[in-house]
Amino acid sequence: MELRFASPSPDLSALVTTYYLYRSDDRLIEGIERADVGQIRFMLQGTGAVRFADGHEDAAPPIMINGPGTGAASYRVDGPFHCFGVALRPVGWGAIIQQPAHHCADRVTDGGAIFGEEGLKLLESLRRMDSIEAMTAHVEPFLRGRARPVPAEHQQVCEAVRAWLAPTDASPHVATLFDAIPLSSRHVIRLVNQYFGAPPKLLERKFRALRAATALVEGGDPRDVAAPFYDQSHMIREIRHFTGHTPGTIATRMDPVLALTLQSTAYGELDQPDTAQKSRDVA
Structure with missing residues (x-):
């Protein structure tokens, strides 16, 4: 491979x-x-x-x-x-x-x-x-x-969503996103669906789970990884839904391609455009 x-x-x-x-x-x-x-x-x-x-x-x-x-x-x-x-x-x-x-x-x-x-x-x-x-x-x-x-207003909303999801030291909250964009919440939801494929609340869940899975793949302490979730069972359910694995199978029998795409350097979807990665090989 x-x-x-x-x-x-x-x-x-x-x-x-x-x-x-x-x-x-x-x-x-x-x-x-x-x-x-x-x-x-x-x-x-x-x-x-x-x-x-x-x-x-x-x-x-x-x-x-x-x-x-x-x-x-x-x-x-x-x-x-x-x-x-x-x-x-x-x-x-x-x-x-x-x-x-x-x-x-x-x-x-x-x-x-x-x-x-x-x-x-x-x-x-x-x-x-x-x-x-x-x-x-x-x-x-x-x-x-x-x-x-793409209309400038739409680009600005996409950038606001990227900036909202990007921080690694906190879990995003939808109210914070609405506060950052000078549009009605209904209009924001419509544009987020149009460009991201899901409403802000689901994106909040998705990227919290993916961030947790990435941290586990990269050797993070499971106790720290669990902090943004209500409890351990909540973390397990969310990681399983968005990655197809539990924290335990991430550690023991992770699909090798999935493990690569969960690395923080893989798709870089939350990186700013000027921080794109260099070419690299993975085998």
Whole structure:
């Protein structure tokens, strides 16, 4: 198994957090995905399906558009499996996908239908490439050409939500977000749904659980990790819902790909655009 990440060019860092190239030559690949960010996935090799938290299953089209996740999902792929992915910021979702994120949450949308013939030609070109650097250079002109302007007010709300969720020393509270944005709470909720795929209260739960899971993956003291939750059972339920694992299985039998995507340096969805990560290899 190989997983590599690469940073977007500076002019795209407001839309994209990272690119990644995943390769596995196993005959069958099964695993669990955390409640994820919105992504575009180009299936370079392999076919499969994703089962979401509500129990429904979507087949993987050649270009997968994965909406933001509100719970952990499982996947199954007949390999070998090679995939080039684009992890999107909420503004990037609006600019490139141009669909309300909450209409696409916890589901797979056919990227061929969204991107048309240009997207399918891009997929065929990517299938002839070997390196993440070549793929990144090839996909970025497509993303630039596809992106449409996002209203300044919407960008400001997205940045306020990112800043609200980002601190690692406290659990976010919805009232704090509403206080930070000079709009009605109803308007804020509508925009947060449109770009993040879920209302603020669910985002509060999601990122509290993901932050806790990341801390456990990176060796944090479980007693400190449990502090933002009502009690230990609450922490266990929330981590299980958003990662598919309990604190115990995170420590003993974590899916290796999930463990990598829970690292604080993986998708960087709460980092400011100018702090994008450098290319790196994970095997």
